[in-house]
Amino acid sequence: MFAIATRNFVEEVDDEGSLIPVTSLNDNIALLTVVVKHKRFWFWQKPKYLPTDFDLNDILREDTPIKPVVIKTDFIKYSGKFGDKMQGTMGADLAKNNVSLQGEDSSKLQSSFGSLKKQEVDMQKLLQDSKDRVLDMSHCLIQQTKEKRRRVFGIVKERIVTSQPCSVIEEVQQGGQCGGNLSICCPSMTKVLLKENASLSKDSDVTLEIPTHTTIAYGLIELQIKHDGQFELCVISDTDGGFEEVDGPIRQKELPRVSGAPARSSENCLQRELEQLSDHFQLLSALPASTRSALLQQIKKLLQDQTAICALEDVLDQMCQDKTPAPGDFKTTESQKQNIQAILALLEQTSQEGPTQSTSVLTALHLLTSALDEMTHDCLAVLEMCCSPAVLKTLELLVQHASGNGELPLSKEALSALTEGIYEKTEHLFASCKVSLKRDGDMVKTEINKQPGNLPLVLCIVIRSLASLAHCV
Template sequence: MFATATRNFVQEVDRGGLLIPVSSLNDTIALLTLVVKHKRFWRWQKPKYIPTDFDLNDILTGDTPMKPGVIEADFIKYNGTFGDNIQGTVNANFPHTNISIEGKDSSKLQSSFGSLKKEEVEVQKLLRDSKDRVLDMSHKLVQQTKEKPRQVFGIVKERILTTQPCSVIEEVQQGGQCGGGLSLCGPKSTKVSLKENGSLSKDSNITMEIPIHTAIAYALIELEIKHDGRYELCLMSDTTGYFEVDGPAKKRLLGVFGAPGSENSQLRQELEQLSDHFQLLSALPATTRSSLLQQIQKVMADQGAVCSLQNVLEQMCFDKSPEQMCFDKRPALDEVTTTESQKQNIQAIVDLLEQSGQVDSTPVLSAFHLIISAMDEMTNDCLSVLGMCCSLTVLSALELLVQCVLGKGELPLSSAGLAVLTEDIYEKTERLFASSNVSLKRDGNTVKTEISSLPGNHPLVLCIAVRGLASLAHSD
């Protein structure tokens, strides 16, 4: 709840900027606090930031602590209300099984942060004080951070604070129906049918009181750390930190965005490099694909749950060696910071992957991690609208529109598969693409797409998420 509120705040006031939302009230964010920046597997993913219990003075040699100059200023007065009314249906028809889910969710998150102020380190003084200072390379935090790949240090250079007691209020109303049919038949056997129907409704109203002087966002200066402990401050936004002891940085070739060519040709190259992942998902057993699609839609109702699922899958895919995975296939779900019901949904996805034998299949796990990672990069609005479009027919239409984005940018509305775009569905689709920096316009009997020149990877993550979900929805 708090993490969603701060993420909304940053998206509204500094989208594409340097501010990082505070994800937990338990995090201590002070000026010069050491934060570990963890670079992600997919090059378009935002880094993960992990605040530590230490500040820069704790890892400096010598007995004289640095005392940074601090500049304080009023920031803004912020009160935000975010709400969704989501109604969706999933109908999947596979050999021997028919499954349908209908859901209606109404949610409202009200963040009343009130008047905010900004505290900022005086960078010129920090530069002077850092001259000739050396880090203690034997410090446990330094040792543990530099041993892990893709991790660097940053120090908090500014933070946004509350100046009065404030609150975050979440109201949720949920209702749904589920129905399914399973037919079993074999050689010389009697056909057996099993049908289940159920309904669920749930209301909740939660208020979180936020104390005065609570940090809700911060910005970093990354550190270039030499092997002997000398360090430099990365003052330019396009300069990133590193540990010299790690040797030359190895740049990932996957997803090199910015190569010569038009924006849609760049997108096409990116998606072509990922095509094997979508094929792996399409090749899963039909019942596994339908069940995974159902569980994904449940998780999509909560952006925090999508983030938690992404973290769990990342742990399963990359944070453990093959030897460890053989003995410990399940991630530590107790560490997932979301509701108990969403923990159960996440666990259900892990169980489905395990039962289908995919936990031992790194390529399939990586493919599934790919589409969840794309969803995790989406804005709240984009994710909410995508959750409304998870029926087989609508996903097929979205996939055609993605192909249109990657191709000539024009498609006849009379094309097979686009008949599902009724006025209501078209409005949702238009909103979905607009949230991802892609315009969708009707011109007579033609729909035209155009990628905006705004910064970020929103068109790419939209294409990945749609292609991935459509791969799970494809009927045999």
């Protein structure tokens, strides 16, 4: 809840910038706090940031601490409300019985952070104070971080803090109604009777009171660390930090070539990158129909909750590194845990066809969940509404043409699936991923915006993967 609120905040105020949302109220983020940056499995994934209990002074060799000069300024006054609403109706006449079912779910997340302050380290003073200083390479934090590849040290150079008590409020409403009469008698003599106008509802309201001086976002400066403990601050944004190998230069953060993870090409060619991933989409579509249908339904449930998606991505990431996650690693609610375990059980079924098949499906599912983890809450809500096979088939055609000539004449089948309401949602989904849609009669034109980053690729991966699961379902 707090993590979603801070993530929404960063997406609104600094989507293309350097601010990192705080994910837990337990994280004590102060200026000069050491944060471990973890490069992810796929090159297009945003890094993960792991705040530590240490600051820069804790890992310096000398005893004289660095006392940063702090610049304090007003930032913005922020209040945001995010939500989605789903409705459904079903009616049926069964001989002497008739029944109508209605359901409605809605959720709202309101963040009122109030007037926010920005605290920044004076970089000129920090550069002077850190010159000729040396890190204690025997410190346990440095030793443990060096052992793991794709890990980089950063220190907090700026943070956004609350200046007054504030709150995050989540409201969830679930309701259903049943009209008419329906009685069911089963062989075991259990009788279910739904009387006219029966209703069921469940509401929950949760409020987090956040105290003054709570950090909700922060910025980092990375460190280039030599094997003898000397280090440099990466003051230029495109300069990467890392550890120097004993017999070589500073370790680069580029990912090792893993199956299906294309290296970023200089042309950033979307079509070429999707072609390199096509084996994963084909693998999903080749699964048994029952497995594909079950996976699609379980993943559709995940779209309601970013926290569950993040948890599943963490579990699959560990499995891709040949690690066995413990049940305690699921930092989720009981229902989310059951959803994740159901997906892992379906993955386990594929092992009956051989270990190679199971490993390949694992990578394909990790590809999908990693892409979902890059999407906003708003995008996930739209995706959930578009998860029918007919709509996914049309969306798949749209992303294929987005990476090609950009124009798609719609068939009668596609036109019927792409109703006005669905088209509006699709247009919003694509726009959120830096792809514009323009419809003229039965022709739809797709165009990738300037400086889109990896968002168009993420969109294509998600839709191609979900459509592969929906084939012939």
